[in-house]
Amino acid sequence: MTMTTTNDMIAASPVRRRFGGGDLIGLGIILLVALIGYFLFPNNLALLTRIIAVALLVLSLDLVTGYCGVATLGHAALFGAGAYAAGIASAHYGINDPLAMLAFGIVAGAAAGLVCGVVILRAHGLPQLVLSIALIHLFHEFANKASSWTGGSDGLSGIAPTALLGLYEFDLWGRTAYVFGVALLAIVFVLLRLIVRSPFGMLCRGIKEDPIRIRSMGASPKIALTKMYVISGAVAGVGGALNAITTQVVGLDSLSFTMSAESLVMLVLGGTGSLFGALTGTVVFMFFEDVVSAANPFHWLTMVGALLIAVVLFAPRGIYGTVASFVTRRREAK
Numbered sequence: 001m002t003m004t005t006t007n008d009m010i011a012a013s014p015v016r017r018r019f020g021g022g023d024l025i026g027l028g029i030i031l032l033v034a035l036i037g038y039f040l041f042p043n044n045l046a047l048l049t050r051i052i053a054v055a056l057l058v059l060s061l062d063l064v065t066g067y068c069g070v071a072t073l074g075h076a077a078l079f080g081a082g083a084y085a086a087g088i089a090s091a092h093y094g095i096n097d098p099l100a101m102l103a104f105g106i107v108a109g110a111a112a113g114l115v116c117g118v119v120i121l122r123a124h125g126l127p128q129l130v131l132s133i134a135l136i137h138l139f140h141e142f143a144n145k146a147s148s149w150t151g152g153s154d155g156l157s158g159i160a161p162t163a164l165l166g167l168y169e170f171d172l173w174g175r176t177a178y179v180f181g182v183a184l185l186a187i188v189f190v191l192l193r194l195i196v197r198s199p200f201g202m203l204c205r206g207i208k209e210d211p212i213r214i215r216s217m218g219a220s221p222k223i224a225l226t227k228m229y230v231i232s233g234a235v236a237g238v239g240g241a242l243n244a245i246t247t248q249v250v251g252l253d254s255l256s257f258t259m260s261a262e263s264l265v266m267l268v269l270g271g272t273g274s275l276f277g278a279l280t281g282t283v284v285f286m287f288f289e290d291v292v293s294a295a296n297p298f299h300w301l302t303m304v305g306a307l308l309i310a311v312v313l314f315a316p317r318g319i320y321g322t323v324a325s326f327v328t329r330r331r332e333a334k
Contacts, residue, residue, distance in 0.1 A: 023193050026276060027186060033283075034182040045174035047290060049246050052181035055282040056188060056239030057259075058266045059275060060232040064117075065264070066272035067196055068225050069208035071128045072120060073260050074136030078233040080255025081112035082240025084143060084150055087250040091158035092149065098161045098170075098180070102241045109237015110230050112139075117229030121222055132260075139255045155251040159244060170246070177246035184242060188235055192275055195231065204228050269311055271318025280320040 037048050057079045064070040085108030086101040095101060120131050143150045150156050163169045168176045195201050206214050207221045214221055244250050253259060262285070270281020288307060293300040315322035 023190075026193075027189060030186060030189060030279070031182070034178075034185075038178065042173070045178040046246075047286075049174055049177045049181045050243070051283060051286045052178075052185050053239045053243040053246070054263065054266070054286065055185060055279055056242065057236050058263050058270075058278045058282045059188065059192060060235035060239070061263050061267055062272065062275065062278040063192070063196075063228055063232040063235065064225070065267065066274065066278070067201065067208065068204045068228050070120065070225060070229075071125065072116075072132040073129055073257065073264060074116065074120075074132035074134075074139075075232075075236065075263055076255050076257070076259040077116060077136050077139040078109045078112045078236035079240040079243075079259070080139060080143065080250075081233070082106065082109035082237030083244040083250045083254045084108070084156065084240075085237070086241035086244040087156045087159045088149055090160060090244075091156055096160055096162045098164050098245050101161060101245055102184075102238065105237040105241025105244070106234045107237070109240060110234040113229045113231070113233020113236070114226070116233070117226045121225055121229070133257065136255065136257050136260050140252060140257070143252055143255060150250070150252075153252060155249050157249050159248040159250070161245045161248070170248075174246070181242055181246065184238055188238060189275060189279075192235070196275070200224070200227070265308060267318075269308065269318055271321025271324075274318075274320060274324070276324075277318050277320035281318060284319060 034048075038045070041048060057075065060078065061072070061075045064075075065072060082105035086105040089095040089101055089104040095104070116132070116135055119135060120128050123131055144152050146152075147154075161170055164176055164180055168179075170176050196205075203214065203219060203224050207224060211221045240254060243254065266281040266285045267278055268281070269285055270279065271277030285304075289300070289304055292303045296303070311319060317325055
């Protein structure tokens with residue numbers, strides 16, 4: 001029975017792997033929202049670009065937590081690795097081409113993902129959280145002590161990206177940075193939709209549901225999860241490199257425990273196990289944080305906490321997950 005079900009899943013996976021009409025609609029919505037944001041907030045494109053960079057981090061976290069069920073509170077280490085790699089390439093080695101800096105960020109993020117995956121996957125449940133917290137503090141302390149390379153607590157400056165494709169300068173208004181970020185988000189979104197619907201993605205979902213059954217079928221959960229961790233690190237590295245290129249400075253907050261915890265909050269807010277949920281949670285959290293912190297600088301954390309409590313109590317699947325579930329039930333009722 002198990003083998004039959006598995007064979008059916010593998011046989012159906014090429015169909016699921018296709019980027020279908022629903023995915024095209026989702027991609028269109030992302031681009032439409034980005035276009036609306038460009039015209040609604042022309043003077044605040046830096047915030048929108050920052051949201052895109054963090055969204056890439058939350059997407060990478062969703063791969064290992066939402067799809068694989070790996071508990072982690074240290075995912076910002078991958079984001080920070082990408083940011084510092086891109087920044088060091090520019091500040092210390094004069095590699096200022098944005099695409100080259102992006103490549104350095106991807107490689108560094110993937111390498112950090114491999115290291116974190118090997119360590120964290122040696123445990124399960126609560127010990128995984130402890131290991132992830134230990135790793136983020138180790139990464140943070142290493143970056144702080146290696147001040148000759150990273151700038152330490154003062155941050156890494158001297159990052160000077162050249163014109164994108166030799167044509168588009170990173171202007172003061174942040175237009176080039178924003179368009180660059182939107183393009184990266186769209187590309188990553190398409191690739192991740194293909195990955196999570198591939199046989200490999202289905203295997204990772206199966207590991208989350210029943211790792212013992214997957215192991216009895218001859219597959220290695222640890223190897224599969226390590227591969228997903230590397231992919232996750234590459235995605236987080238894209239976000240970190242984007243942040244370094246567009247802000248032209250990298251600080252220790254790029255790999256802080258606070259950033260790791262906030263990224264997990266954003267994921268839960270939007271809905272785990274869904275790329276759209278990760279994007280929704282990031283946009284809602286960061287916009288809400290920006291608005292309430294400007295309206296009430298002294299008590300904005302209280303309002304953010306109230307929002308999170310309300311979502312967890314009344315929408316336990318997250319904002320996107322709850323809405324998607326409601327729409328599905330309505331369709332089935334009809």
